[in-house]
Amino acid sequence: MRTDTIPLVRAVRSALNAEDPSAKVTAEPVTGAEIFVRALEAEGVEVVFGHPGGAVIHIYDEIARLKPRFQHILVRHEQGGTHMAEGYAKATGRVGTVLVTSGPGATNTVTGIADAYMDSVPLVVFTGQVPTKLIGNDAFQETDTIGITRSITKHSFLVRDVRDLAWTIKAAYHIARTGRPGPVVVDLPKDVLLSRAPFTYPEEVHLRGYKLPGPPDPERIREAAEMIAASRRPLLYVGGGTINANAAELLTRLARKARIPVTTTLHGLGAFPEDDPLSLGMLGMHGTWYANQAVQHADLIIAVGARFDDRVTGRVDTWAPHAKVIHIDIDPACISKNVPADCAIVGDVRAVLEQLLPLVAPKDTKAWLAEIEQWRAECPLTYETHDGKLRAQYVIERIRAKTGGHAVVVSDVGQHQMWTAQYFRFLHPRTHITSGGLGTMGFALPAAIGAAFGLRGRSDWPIVCISGDGGFVMNAQELGVAAAHRLPIKVAVINNNFLGMVRQWQELFHEHRFSHTDLSDTNPDFVELAEAFHCVGLRATRPEEVDAVLEEAWKVNDRPVVIDFQVVKEEMVFPMVPAGASTSEMITKRLTPNAFV
Amino acid sequence: MQTEMPTLTPQQILRRRKAGEPILPDEPEQVHRHTITVLLENTIGALIRVVNLFSARGFNLESVTVGETDDPTVSRMTIVTTGNDRIIGQVLRQLDRLIDTLHVEDLSGSSFVERELCLLKVSYTNETRAAIMDTAEIFRGKVVDITPNTMTFELTGPTSKIEAFIKLMKPHGILEVARSGRVAMRRSSGSWLTHEDPVLKLSAER
Numbered sequence: 072m073r074t075d076t077i078p079l080v081r082a083v084r085s086a087l088n089a090e091d092p093s094a095k096v097t098a099e100p101v102t103g104a105e106i107f108v109r110a111l112e113a114e115g116v117e118v119v120f121g122h123p124g125g126a127v128i129h130i131y132d133e134i135a136r137l138k139p140r141f142q143h144i145l146v147r148h149e150q151g152g153t154h155m156a157e158g159y160a161k162a163t164g165r166v167g168t169v170l171v172t173s174g175p176g177a178t179n180t181v182t183g184i185a186d187a188y189m190d191s192v193p194l195v196v197f198t199g200q201v202p203t204k205l206i207g208n209d210a211f212q213e214t215d216t217i218g219i220t221r222s223i224t225k226h227s228f229l230v231r232d233v234r235d236l237a238w239t240i241k242a243a244y245h246i247a248r249t250g251r252p253g254p255v256v257v258d259l260p261k262d263v264l265l266s267r268a269p270f271t272y273p274e275e276v277h278l279r280g281y282k283l284p285g286p287p288d289p290e291r292i293r294e295a296a297e298m299i300a301a302s303r304r305p306l307l308y309v310g311g312g313t314i315n316a317n318a319a320e321l322l323t324r325l326a327r328k329a330r331i332p333v334t335t336t337l338h339g340l341g342a343f344p345e346d347d348p349l350s351l352g353m354l355g356m357h358g359t360w361y362a363n364q365a366v367q368h369a370d371l372i373i374a375v376g377a378r379f380d381d382r383v384t385g386r387v388d389t390w391a392p393h394a395k396v397i398h399i400d401i402d403p404a405c406i407s408k409n410v411p412a413d414c415a416i417v418g419d420v421r422a423v424l425e426q427l428l429p430l431v432a433p434k435d436t437k438a439w440l441a442e443i444e445q446w447r448a449e450c451p452l453t454y455e456t457h458d459g460k461l462r463a464q465y466v467i468e469r470i471r472a473k474t475g476g477h478a479v480v481v482s483d484v485g486q487h488q489m490w491t492a493q494y495f496r497f498l499h500p501r502t503h504i505t506s507g508g509l510g511t512m513g514f515a516l517p518a519a520i521g522a523a524f525g526l527r528g529r530s531d532w533p534i535v536c537i538s539g540d541g542g543f544v545m546n547a548q549e550l551g552v553a554a555a556h557r558l559p560i561k562v563a564v565i566n567n568n569f570l571g572m573v574r575q576w577q578e579l580f581h582e583h584r585f586s587h588t589d590l591s592d593t594n595p596d597f598v599e600l601a602e603a604f605h606c607v608g609l610r611a612t613r614p615e616e617v618d619a620v621l622e623e624a625w626k627v628n629d630r631p632v633v634i635d636f637q638v639v640k641e642e643m644v645f646p647m648v649p650a651g652a653s654t655s656e657m658i659t660k661r662l663t664p665n666a667f668v
Numbered sequence: 669m670q671t672e673m674p675t676l677t678p679q680q681i682l683r684r685r686k687a688g689e690p691i692l693p694d695e696p697e698q699v700h701r702h703t704i705t706v707l708l709e710n711t712i713g714a715l716i717r718v719v720n721l722f723s724a725r726g727f728n729l730e731s732v733t734v735g736e737t738d739d740p741t742v743s744r745m746t747i748v749t750t751g752n753d754r755i756i757g758q759v760l761r762q763l764d765r766l767i768d769t770l771h772v773e774d775l776s777g778s779s780f781v782e783r784e785l786c787l788l789k790v791s792y793t794n795e796t797r798a799a800i801m802d803t804a805e806i807f808r809g810k811v812v813d814i815t816p817n818t819m820t821f822e823l824t825g826p827t828s829k830i831e832a833f834i835k836l837m838k839p840h841g842i843l844e845v846a847r848s849g850r851v852a853m854r855r856s857s858g859s860w861l862t863h864e865d866p867v868l869k870l871s872a873e874r
Contacts, residue, residue, distance in 0.1 A: 218716075221720055222724040246767060278767060280766070282765075404761040404762050404764075404765050408758060
């Protein structure tokens with residue numbers, strides 16, 4: 072067995088070159104570093120989020136020398152760089168690019184790569200590596216990057232020959248972008264970047280083991296249409312795959328045509344406008360009461376680009392007990408993984424919905440919708456508004472009012488993330504960006520910066536980062552990047568001086584022992600922190616100050632604005648299905664502690 | 669996802685042995701042994717990805733063999749694993765999703781040949797020598813090395829045959845056993861290229 076990672080590459084490459092005269096070519100041999108820069112240009116890369124170091128210094132030299140069409144953004148920490156690339160990818164639907172050095176540069180990207188893997192975000196992460204002959208030698212800044220990232224990447228390549236470099240870069244982007252998107256790591260030993268080969272960028276690559284789903288099976292789609300026609304209480308359960316496939320509009324047409332109510336996952340938010348009466352908001356652990364009631368009473372669940380995550384289903388054996396399941400997903404490995412599907416359609420969500428839509432007739436779901444309206448009236452999303460104290464929900468509602476929903480909202484992880492999901496009422500796909508699967512605190516600020524770079528010249532909607540006081544400081548250094556590029560992002564720090572979500576669990580399940588969650592003594596002054604990074608810092612402590620502060624923040628268009636919203640610390644996210652409990656055991660409001668443990 | 673029979677850690681095996689508990693749990697009815705054959709890119713990276721998938725997803729692994737095929741760029745793995753049919757379906761699809769795997773097939777349920785190679789070193793005396801040779805003959809074992817007091821046999825066959833041979837040799841004093849793990853192939857006239865792929869032609873599961 073050979074140790075090279077890409078067999079046949081040379082054979083395939085030469086075959087492709089022979090057939091492809093339009094490939095971008097240099098006649099003279101050039102260095103690997105130059106090939107790298109030219110390949111990224113040929114790939115149409117717009118932005119590279121990177122940090123230099125010894126192993127990639129020659130690439131940085133070529134960037135300075137060649138002045139390529141892509142922009143390089145110097146990040147403050149490689150983790151921030153990977154989240155920026157994720158934000159860029161989620162906002163635009165394009166592949167995000169990261170470039171870091173070997174050793175610590177590579178290991179710092181691990182969290183971001185894992186995050187992208189869990190949330191199916193297309194990324195290509197280029198990591199420097201020590202020269203080939205030193206690999207395995209415990210050389211300075213050496214780490215087994217391929218080994219470390221193997222279980223959190225869709226695929227990875229170690230380039231051992233400069234002649235394979237251009238092909239590998241093409242293959243990496245192809246793999247990241249197609250099928251179920253995901254992160255790809257390309258490890259670049261320094262000697263490969265220094266040796267020379269003629270540059271040829273292939274127009275396409277063929278990977279014989281890479282199976283992309285073909286056109287969906289029309290038989291199954293007919294079967295699904297029959298199941299929809301036969302159902303009396305159907306429910307669309309929509310996940311991020313719908314947005315990845317750019318199928319939000321089709322999904323909306325399907326729901327409206329057949330009068331089927333829609334609930335979305337955290338990543339599905341924006342796939343269906345939440346101002347539509349058919350929208351039930353989010354389902355699952357912190358989903359709405361009415362969405363979860365609809366799940367428990369439905370006779371048909373139509374899962375579209377969703378994966379039945381444990382935060383959605385809770386106890387899986389009591390989830391949707393009366394429902395048959397249609398599961399539409401691009402990844403066959405997702406089908407029947409957690410919940411058995413009665414009808415499985417493997418394929419691109421867009422292609423499936425295009426075929427399904429004409430087969431589905433308008434349905435009479437009046438009685439079912441009336442039942443749902445009763446649940447909605449019984450237990451709407453609500454919070455205390457009369458005690459004069461500032462709450463995160465109010466802040467989020469005011470940001471929604473300020474923007475009319477025409478904004479890209481990037482949330483971090485924790486209570487504010489759930490409140491954003493509950494109260495923002497998203498209207499458009501790709502306007503809600505968050506870390507769902509991995510739940511990475513510190514995601515929001517760099518992801519918002521990445522989204523801002525991605526949407527420059529594409530959209531004039533504001534980019535609003537909603538973070539908690541705990542998560543914000545985890546990557547606060549990236550404010551330097553936002554300030555350096557004068558990005559007018561609005562950063563709302565929902566500051567309760569606590570690690571709020573953990574505090575909530577401690578109050579509910581651990582008898583008020585707030586072990587290591589109180590940050591009141593250690594939090595920085597967020598206004599001063601913002602100003603130290605050359606950003607504008609603002610503060611609101613009472614509900615009546617919120618609108619004025621937002622007004623002021625929205626006037627700033629040449630710098631980031633950080634707003635410290637000092638909210639009450641005792642507030643909890645409701646409704647809630649306790650972890651591992653059945654969806655029907657939902658808590659809808661604060662009860663005596665431990666009443667349900 | 670958890671399998672019903674996760675791979676045990678060395679500590680768990682020692683603890684169970686000390687407590688006199690069985691190391692292999694009783695197999696529930698729906699749990700079967702599956703022989704999976706995987707064709708993959710002939711690189712170490714591809715091999716590690718396959719094995720890694722088993723550990724990362726918590727799938728049980730009983731035996732793994734791997735070797736080059738007639739095409740030097742392709743290697744063939746035979747994996748024996750235990751689990752219920754739903755879990756195995758998962759394993760197959762996860763394996764198939766890897767970019768380095770060319771073909772994945774569960775042979776169980778169809779007719780297939782499964783063989784294992786065993787090298788066994790046993791000590792002998794003049795008194796036991798004849799009995800040992802007789803047993804080996806019955807099993808069609810071949811002597812591949814002999815010293816004044818030890819003999820090494822080569823034996824191939826289904827796992828049950830290898831295990832029976834080891835059991836019969838035990839009283840004579842086994843010094844060493846090396847087993848290859850199982851290799852398997854479908855009984856039919858076609859090759860893997862002509863078989864319908866059960867993974868890609870995924871049908872509704874009820």
